[in-house]
Amino acid sequence: MATARRQLGYVSSLTTQTSLITGVYGIATGGSSSSITVGGVNYTLLTFSSDSNLVVSQAGVFDVMLVGGGGAAGTSAGHGGGGAGALVGFASTTTIYLAAGTYAVDVGAGGSIGVWNTSGAASYIGSVISAAGGGGGGTNDNGISAEYGRRGHNGGSGGGSILVQNPYANSIDETFGNSGGGGNGVHSTAGGGGGGYGSAGGTQAGSTTGGAGGNGVDISSWTGAGSADYVAAGGGGGGSGAGGAAGLGGVAGTTGNGNNATTAGSGGGGGNTSGSGGNGASGKVWVRFKV
Numbered sequence: 001m002a003t004a005r006r007q008l009g010y011v012s013s014l015t016t017q018t019s020l021i022t023g024v025y026g027i028a029t030g031g032s033s034s035s036i037t038v039g040g041v042n043y044t045l046l047t048f049s050s051d052s053n054l055v056v057s058q059a060g061v062f063d064v065m066l067v068g069g070g071g072a073a074g075t076s077a078g079h080g081g082g083g084a085g086a087l088v089g090f091a092s093t094t095t096i097y098l099a100a101g102t103y104a105v106d107v108g109a110g111g112s113i114g115v116w117n118t119s120g121a122a123s124y125i126g127s128v129i130s131a132a133g134g135g136g137g138g139t140n141d142n143g144i145s146a147e148y149g150r151r152g153h154n155g156g157s158g159g160g161s162i163l164v165q166n167p168y169a170n171s172i173d174e175t176f177g178n179s180g181g182g183g184n185g186v187h188s189t190a191g192g193g194g195g196g197y198g199s200a201g202g203t204q205a206g207s208t209t210g211g212a213g214g215n216g217v218d219i220s221s222w223t224g225a226g227s228a229d230y231v232a233a234g235g236g237g238g239g240s241g242a243g244g245a246a247g248l249g250g251v252a253g254t255t256g257n258g259n260n261a262t263t264a265g266s267g268g269g270g271g272n273t274s275g276s277g278g279n280g281a282s283g284k285v286w287v288r289f290k291v
Helices: 013-022 146-150
Strands: 027-029 032-038 041-048 052-058 060-067 094-098 101-106 123-125 129-131 284-290
Touching: 027 041, 027 284, 041 052, 060 123, 060 129, 123 284
Parallel strands: none
Antiparallel strands: 027 052, 032 041, 041 284, 052 101, 060 094, 060 284, 101 123, 123 129
């Protein structure tokens, strides 16, 4: 899994310009290969769920989509939910040019629970394109500073906080994600939901109920999947009375141990005093070319 590299998603200007000039799709291998049809057009789809190599045998353009690892929920009472990893290449198709050669594909690891809640890591293809990781959820320990303990981390989507006032944890760029929600600021009660690609995380739903996780997004229109395929959802916030609801494709918060995220690039669900927060899910990388 990729280590933390949390820059905003980018494509080098040289490869972008070259792709506009050629417009001819290349050929490559790597990851898990499948044949798909999108909008009546046939493609080969390469899916990378772990670190590997993309081997381009014929230079040309490729459509790419990447999601960074989701953030972990907070690690103290009333955990905020983890934010989703940034999703690059879905809202508008990202097409890049790649010369023949081998490119390292790094799939961002999801954030894990430890002394501090951790953000997800970036997913990237060589030095050509990267996606930011998700934000970790904020803790609810009044003995820890607001910046590092009670506020979620910024990232692809922001992690949930326990702070009442804005600003909450933000998305690095709203093109790639949304902000996390806030809590009620009271120790051992409730945390906000993590932001998802589809919507921001919710603030606490009641004095002891965590905020809902932000919605993920169904990417089946890009991957040609025959059923809904959600990624990049925020985790629900934990609460002493009830956990926050799950967003589309995400996991809910709880009153005990937080739920680990299960869909690519999604944030972990918050727990409460008696348990730990949930881990974020690793990201994913997709590459397709016309056949």
